[in-house]
Amino acid sequence: MTRPPENCDDALLCVRGVKKYFGGVRAVDGVDLEVPRRWIVGLIGPNGSGKSTLFNVIAGVYKPDAGRIWFDGEDITGLPPHEIYKRGLVRTFQTPRLWQSLTVYENTLAGYRGHSGENPLRALLRLFWRKREVDNAEASIERILDSGLKPVAGNLSSDISGGQMKLGELTRALNTKPKMVMLDEPAAGINPTLARQLFERIVKLRDEEGITFLIIEHRLEILFDYVDYVYVMHQGKIIARGKPEEVVEDPKVIQVYLEG
Numbered sequence: 001m002t003r004p005p006e007n008c009d010d011a012l013l014c015v016r017g018v019k020k021y022f023g024g025v026r027a028v029d030g031v032d033l034e035v036p037r038r039w040i041v042g043l044i045g046p047n048g049s050g051k052s053t054l055f056n057v058i059a060g061v062y063k064p065d066a067g068r069i070w071f072d073g074e075d076i077t078g079l080p081p082h083e084i085y086k087r088g089l090v091r092t093f094q095t096p097r098l099w100q101s102l103t104v105y106e107n108t109l110a111g112y113r114g115h116s117g118e119n120p121l122r123a124l125l126r127l128f129w130r131k132r133e134v135d136n137a138e139a140s141i142e143r144i145l146d147s148g149l150k151p152v153a154g155n156l157s158s159d160i161s162g163g164q165m166k167l168g169e170l171t172r173a174l175n176t177k178p179k180m181v182m183l184d185e186p187a188a189g190i191n192p193t194l195a196r197q198l199f200e201r202i203v204k205l206r207d208e209e210g211i212t213f214l215i216i217e218h219r220l221e222i223l224f225d226y227v228d229y230v231y232v233m234h235q236g237k238i239i240a241r242g243k244p245e246e247v248v249e250d251p252k253v254i255q256v257y258l259e260g
């Protein structure tokens with residue numbers, strides 16, 4: 001366990017020199033990245049540039065072959081996913097993962113169940129927890145109303161659209177009371193109006209609840225209206241970083257997008 005580097009002092013998430021190879025494929029090849037508290041940061045790049053693999057390394061799905069990761073001042077390199085999740089760093093998947101046999105509502109509650117089940121005192125504190133679960137259920141209903149999922153809250157999750165799945169996953173992630181949420185292509189498969197509503201909600205969550213976001217997204221025309229800062233990946237490396245208006249004018253970025 002090491003202390004975060006000095007230039008990461010104010011960052012909630014700090015990544016230094018991270019590498020992840022699959023055989024000869026250098027999926028992530030020496031990435032440095034910071035996400036300051038309460039920022040909404042975009043991670044873009046052509047298909048196969050290593051974005052989802054970087055998420056998987058940060059979230060503990062893969063151990064990095066090199067490099068270190070700090071979250072909220074703590075070295076989380078190589079910790080298993082549930083330990084990282086417990087520290088308040090949650091993520092959604094490029095292909096949404098809701099439990100198909102549960103309703104949308106039950107799925108959003110699952111975030112809480114994971115947390116309360118981990119407390120060994122739970123049996124002794126049953127009364128407290130009962131109250132807690134009622135509170136959680138109420139909060140969950142509010143989040144569902146907020147998310148636009150109300151019409152399908154009682155549907156089985158196998159019976160909703162891809163876009164609704166994405167919203168359900170975000171709603172579940174938020175119910176864990178995270179410090180930071182990493183979203184892998186939240187706007188994919190959603191119509192532009194809904195996608196904009198989703199991003200407006202993300203901005204509101206940042207403004208009102210102080211949640212920090214790192215967002216992979218291919219739909220740059222939407223993403224760039226909402227993010228504070230952007231990292232651009234290509235062949236496992238960060239090739240550009242800056243404000244959206246700076247990044248779109250960077251010749252290296254224009255070139256990789258024209259090639260892709």
Ligand SMILES: Nc1ncnc2c1ncn2[C@@H]1O[C@H](COP(=O)(O)OP(=O)(O)OP(=O)(O)O)[C@@H](O)[C@H]1O
Nearest residue numbers: 022025027045046047048049050051052053054094
């Ligand atoms: N589990 C794996 N085993 C082997 N190779 C992998 C694995 N996961 C990813 N790769 C390879 O690593 C590279 C980066 O893939 P990754 O999925 O991280 O890209 P991405 O930027 O998320 O792409 P997309 O925009 O298409 O989602 C690709 O060449 C991919 O084929």
Ligand SMILES: [Mg+2]
Nearest residue numbers: 051052053094
């Ligand atoms: Mg991906």
